[in-house]
Amino acid sequence: MKNEIFDFTKISDDCIKCGKCKPVCTIFNINQDETTSPRGFIDLLGAYKRGELELDKNAKDIFESCFLCTNCVEACPNDLPTDMIIEQVRSDIAKKYGIAWYKRAFFWLLRNRTIMDIAAKFGWVFQTCSIKINEAKQSAVARFDLGLPLIKNRALPFAKRISFLNKYAENLDNHGDKKVAIFIGCMANYSYTNIGDSLVEILKELKINAFIPKKQLCCGAPAYFTGDFDTVDYLVKKNIEYFESWIDDVEAIIIPEATCSAMIKIDWEHYLHDQPEWLERAKKIAPKIYMATEYLANKTNLKEILEKKGKKFDELVTYHDPCHAKKMQGIHKEPRTLISKNYVLKEMSDPNRCCGFGGVTMQSEKYHFAVAAGLPKASMIKETKAQIVSAECSACRMQITNSLHQAGVDVVFKNPIELIAEAIK
Template sequence: MFDYQKTADACVKCGRCIPDCTIYSISGDETRSPRGFIDLLGQYQQNRLPLNEQTKDIFESCFLCTHCVSVCPKSLPTDELIEEIRIDIAKKFGIKWYKRFFFYLLKNRSLMNALFKASAFFTPLFFKSTQEGIVGRFPLPFIQKRLLPPTPRQTFLEKYPEIIKAKNAKQKVAIFIGCLSNYNYVQVGDSLLKILAHLQIDTFLAKEQKCCGAPAHFTGDSQSVQNLMEHNITYFEKIIQEVDAVLIPEATCAAMILHDYQRIAKNDEVMTQRIQNLIPHFFMASDWLFRYTNLAEILATKPKQNLQITYHDPCHARKVLQIYKEPRALISQNYTLKEMSNPNACCGFGGITMQTEKHHYASKVGQSKAHMIQQTQANIVSAECNACRMQLSNAMRQEGVNVHFAHPLELIAQALQTEKA
């Protein structure tokens, strides 16, 4: 357990974390700011502050965007403090039934697949499809106002064989696809396979993978996180020597495996070592494609597309993993990049609690980001994260911003299919 008071004493209250704090930017409430969180946690540990409904509400309002950590002169781990107090919150107050059910599904992929197929069958009855997702047909408040992710009839992992051979392949990679790309935005995985085929790289789909555990982690369900982490580590230990790398097209999944797994296992030396042995083999997809293949050179031979792209930096990619140049370098080969005023600003997704119980916060942050995108006059906004895709697509629809979302892998795959006249 963290020494909250020690961290509170170390905070110099300089305020560098305040200007871009996601929750403070919309609340203006000092208690809902990094230094506010830290101070309250110190008081909680000293038994001067109870863990009640009011403090629960405050600690659950952090988006965990990690901006405060990235700018703090002392690199104080505010995000880790919040994640840890949420475990205490879950133990004291319990976890809402729908979250517990969702986390149960994440640990039981066969049941998740069955329910997904059922939902895909019934979706046309209750929802109508749009280019970016689905929206309710009937005037039910929650689904009528929200653009929800699409529900294709087949998951990405079910669409293809486990091993996909490429012609004259000299490399072989595995894919950790992530839940949103597996169940909803399957075109991301489709695009990655097209890119790998073009690069003559064999692919192993790693069909026994489970959720990385991020939704449960940000909610405080430590038991589900341990279950999912142990499964994925054990599974990939069995196959890791058969591939050159494991590619992850989702920023949150990548940060969870490359960064958070070690923090979660910090008191378990054996598990920590197992994780450290695997980490050198895992990469965000754009990072590996840029650094370890000639994809950029191939894209340079393809024609320039008549599309303008603005790029949003997912918090887990830029702030946690420092990956932001690589996707831009690849996209800019064939598209015109138009940077928004603050691409590093959080989109406001914030996790399952923020998307349900505190969606009014997520909506306000998304509104700001949607207007920022609109000001670029770009045709497409791109980000290597489908949680951002879900949030931004909904925000742009709500604000009437006529800009479409495309994952960078989709843009790259599209560019590879064109030839110069």
């Protein structure tokens, strides 16, 4: 990754102001404000780097309003990396204004897996006192809002009794010749644990041995999108050192999470662009990173198994393309190919539209933007008349589940890995 990609002035000069980014921009579709359109971001960032714009609270508010959905990058005729330069300026924002205490606490937990395990266990013990759990939808709604508007009438994931990483042995012998590692992601580890259970079942059916690295840490995405580069640095380097101790023993690292996969495969290199030694180490890991459906569709005989042995379901499924899957990794055909073997697949009017998750800041200080972005997606899902909406991303799952709840749409969310496992049981 060349340093020029973070030359804000050059990027600003290269923007031809054609406006193709505006119709696809998630935040611009909400507020119709030119300053928070992609070309507005680029112009302001160029001015900031030239010393013509002070990084005051107004600029901070503007730069934190981007969902980082990368729609603009996909639409831009010059492939300008708007998302990457916003990620960089958020580091400057964090250094100047600090990071809210609850974010710092969350990122500290992400650094400390053992403490996170204990916190999740306490959460599981006490959650029934304060939330109403809906097992079918894998979500919960607070019984009391405690004066906190952010949890009022909001569907959120809940902690499971045992995390995925603590549920299985490190090595699962499925009597096969191949061996893959599973990177599970934090939300699937603690809340949506059926994703990992389903992946284990699929690998068993395929006779592919599984290695579950117990010391894996968060990929760093939540901290990266927030500008906490100290946490990113710690997580990325710890993971790289750990991966290097076993990566030659596995054919691939498969990840049933678009954001985690994109972070490790692509954004680790973006982050390490000015640290050449670590950059080279990250580059050696990247070729072995696969989204789960990408690996299963292209590297195994799962399609044939689903056709010959898989159960057929009448349920209508609609698929949402996570931003970090289709736009960053080009993964969109693979999950559809696998799902359609056993389910009726119905496309929504715009499966590519960002669901509105947007990261930790968007889910906290700017939650009103997340709600505004999510309701159109809920409406699209409703129009399909599907019983199930699927996406290979737990961030999308959390956001879409809440959007469906806010809109009163009765649709269940399942990761494609869960759907596939149900078909081969």
